[in-house]
Amino acid sequence: xxxxxxxxxxxxxxxxxxxxxGLNPEDYGSRKVAVAMSGGIDSSLTAILLKDAGFEVFGLxxxxxxxxxxxxxxxxxxxxxxxxxxxxxxxxxxxxxxxxTVNLREQFNQLIIHNFVAEYLTGRTxxxxxxxxxxxxxxxxxxxxxxxxxxxxxxGHYARVARFGDNTFSLMTGLDSAKDQSYFLxxxxxxxxxxxxxxxxxxxxxxxxxxxxxxNLKTAHRSESQEICFIPDNDYGRFLRHYIEENIPGTLQExxxxxxxxxxxxxxxxxxxxxIGQRKGIGLALGYPVYVTAVxxxxxxxxxxxxxxxxxxLLFAGKINWIRGFPPDNEFDCQTRIRxxxxxxxxxxxxxxxxxxxxxxSPQYAITPGQSAVFYTGDMVLGGGIIESAEFTHKADL
Numbered sequence: 356x357x358x359x360x361x362x363x364x365x366x367x368x369x370x371x372x373x374x375x376x377g378l379n380p381e382d383y384g385s386r387k388v389a390v391a392m393s394g395g396i397d398s399s400l401t402a403i404l405l406k407d408a409g410f411e412v413f414g415l416x417x418x419x420x421x422x423x424x425x426x427x428x429x430x431x432x433x434x435x436x437x438x439x440x441x442x443x444x445x446x447x448x449x450x451x452x453x454x455x456t457v458n459l460r461e462q463f464n465q466l467i468i469h470n471f472v473a474e475y476l477t478g479r480t481x482x483x484x485x486x487x488x489x490x491x492x493x494x495x496x497x498x499x500x501x502x503x504x505x506x507x508x509x510x511g512h513y514a515r516v517a518r519f520g521d522n523t524f525s526l527m528t529g530l531d532s533a534k535d536q537s538y539f540l541x542x543x544x545x546x547x548x549x550x551x552x553x554x555x556x557x558x559x560x561x562x563x564x565x566x567x568x569x570x571n572l573k574t575a576h577r578s579e580s581q582e583i584c585f586i587p588d589n590d591y592g593r594f595l596r597h598y599i600e601e602n603i604p605g606t607l608q609e610x611x612x613x614x615x616x617x618x619x620x621x622x623x624x625x626x627x628x629x630x631i632g633q634r635k636g637i638g639l640a641l642g643y644p645v646y647v648t649a650v651x652x653x654x655x656x657x658x659x660x661x662x663x664x665x666x667x668x669l670l671f672a673g674k675i676n677w678i679r680g681f682p683p684d685n686e687f688d689c690q691t692r693i694r695x696x697x698x699x700x701x702x703x704x705x706x707x708x709x710x711x712x713x714x715x716x717s718p719q720y721a722i723t724p725g726q727s728a729v730f731y732t733g734d735m736v737l738g739g740g741i742i743e744s745a746e747f748t749h750k751a752d753l
Contacts (some may be wrong), residue, residue: 357541361620362467362740371519371521371523372517372518372519372520372711372721373517373518373569374515375515375517375518375552376526376554376557377509377515377516377552377553377554377555377556378405378408378552378554379390379408380408380409380410383506383507383552384490384506385415385505385506385507385549386410386411387410387411387503387507387691388405388410388411388412388413388505388508388509388552389412389413389414389415389496389499389503389505389507389508389509390402390405390412390413390414390452390498390508390509390510391414391415391416391417391492391508391509391511392414392415392416392443392447392454393416393443393447393511394416394438394439394440394443394448394580395439395442395574395577395580395584396511396564396567396572396574396575396576396577397417397511397512397513397555397563397579398403398441398510398511399442399446399511399567399572399573399574400511400554400555400563400566400567400570400572400618400704401509401510401511401554401555402446402447402450402452402571403450403507403570404554404555404566405509405552405554406450406451406520408554412450413443413452413453413454413455413457413500413503413505414446414447414452414453414454414455415454415457415496415499415500416439416440416443416444416455416456416457417456417457417459417485417491417496418455418456418457418458418460418584418724419458419459419460419463419467420460420463420464420468420584420585421460421490422683433533434670436718440456442574442577444477446572446573449537449573450456452512453642455499455503457495457499459491459495459496462491463487464496466490466491467483467486467487467491467585468483468585468598468631470483470486471483472598472627475591475595475627476606476607476627476652477652477718478651478652478653478724479650479723479724480631480723480724480725480726482539482725482726482727483583483585484539484583485540485541485727485739487537488539488540488542488543489543490568491512493508493543493547493551493579494558496508496548497547498699500555504630505689506550507551507552508549508550508551508552509540509551509552509553509554509724510551511554512536512540512553512555512556513529513531513534513535513536513553513555513556513558513560514526514529514535514536514540514553514556515527515528515529515553515556515557515733515734516527516548516556519679519730523545523679523680524546524548524549524679525678525679525735525736525737526540526543526548526735526736527556527734527736528731528734528735528736529553529555529557530557530558530559530633531558531559531560533559534560537736538727538728538729538748539680539695540736541727541736541739541740542674542676543676543678544605544678544680545590545678545679545680546677549630550740557650567724569642575616591684593629595607595628596601599627601683605624606639607624607625607627607628608625608655609622609623610622610623610625610654610655610656610657611623611638611655611714612637612638612656612657612659613656613657613658613659614658614659614660615658615659615660615664619694620639620659621638622638622659623637623638623656624638626650626651626657627652628722629647629657630650631648631649631650631652631665631721631722631723631724632645632646632647632665632720632721632723633646634646634647639659643661644661644662644735645659645660645661645683646659646660646664646665646721647659647708648660648664648665648747662688662720663727664747665720665721666720666747666748667713667715667719667722667745667746667748668709668715668717668718668719668748669713669714669744669745669746670693670712670713670719670728670729670742670743670744670745670746671709671710671711671712671713671742671744672695672711672712672713672741672742672743672744673678673709673710673738673740673741674710674740674742675711675733675738675739676736676738676739676740677709678736678737678738679737680707682704682737682738683732684706685705685706686703686704686705687704688702688703689703689704689732690730690731690732691700691704691715691729691730691731692728692731693723693728693729693742694726699729699731700715700716700719701716702715702716703716704730705726707717710740710743711728711740713728718748722742722745723742724742725742725744726741727739727740727741727742728740728741728742
């Protein structure tokens with residue numbers, strides 16, 4: 356039930372706030388900050404900028420997984436490889452920053468990888484980066500930081516923090532829209548952000564690289580991976596097959612492919628290998644493009660249809676997090692993003708006892724259960740949730 360005072364919040368929700376630079380120690384009442392150093396250019400520059408600004412910096416590099424877990428033999432490139440650890444340690448040492456390696460493999464395996472596989476096995480398409488930020492990079496890392504006496508943590512994310520007059524905090528997009536990473540951070544709350552610094556939030560990637568080169572950082576030329584960290588080859592099917600065969604053999608079974616009328620028209624390899632909107636790898640040649648429109652793990656079927664079958668103007672989301680602790684109102688207009696690389700679109704959000712409904716001003720393509728719906732007003736992130744289902748607005752005949 357939404358408290359009645361929310362009717363007063365709506366008019367003043369965006370008033371009286373200051374965007375923090377992440378580089379001014381006077382904003383935080385503390386100078387001791389633990390920086391998550393992955394060995395990449397962004398986190399390396401973050402640590403150096405904070406040290407230059409007068410903070411007492413500690414570098415923490417997280418060991419989250421190893422290549423044996425992912426079924427690959429390649430141990431080069433990306434985070435958590437040997438060179439990344441060496442680079443993080445080198446940058447910290449050259450700058451006189453104490454550096455520590457934090458072993459979080461058990462937590463990462465239990466909270467992130469297990470969830471990733473379980474979601475695919477139930478017919479959903481998870482976003483592990485969102486869960487990792489919330490449960491690993493802020494929760495587990497903060498615990499390690501406090502053990503070092505650090506009240507603050509910092510990362511190389513392209514995002515910003517806003518402080519309101521009531522001493523609540525909210526998340527803001529990074530100024531560089533091409534690099535903005537706020538979509539992955541909607542699980543953070545006001546308390547998290549009170550202790551968080553994003554020094555790169557006002558910079559572009561080009562500026563980051565320029566600053567890193569200017570400072571002769573070893574990581575200035577290091578390339579960045581666009582894949583999920585524990586699937587460095589970006590082959591989700593291979594990873595799932597390896598994980599399931601190693602840990603829960605026999606779980607995936609061949610099943611029926613249905614058309615939009617429920618008629619069996621083929622066989623699939625296992626529901627976990629498919630996701631809403633998928634076109635390639637279905638294994639059917641019908642003479643025209645077909646797409647996965649539904650994945651039903653309960654009856655072990657996938658449904659295919661035409662592209663227009665994937666148009667929807669309504670979604671339902673649960674596990675909602677309002678970053679300031681409350682929504683702007685029971686019902687409000689905003690912009691909603693359902694994919695990282697997609698622009699946010701105009702929508703109306705209605706708060707319910709079970710989560711939210713989001714109605715878009717125009718139909719959206721392939722809304723996918725398990726992915727995140729993130730709510731924005733201008734540059735401010737209001738919150739987000741996990742997509743549970745969508746209502747499709749069109750059904751084409753095959």
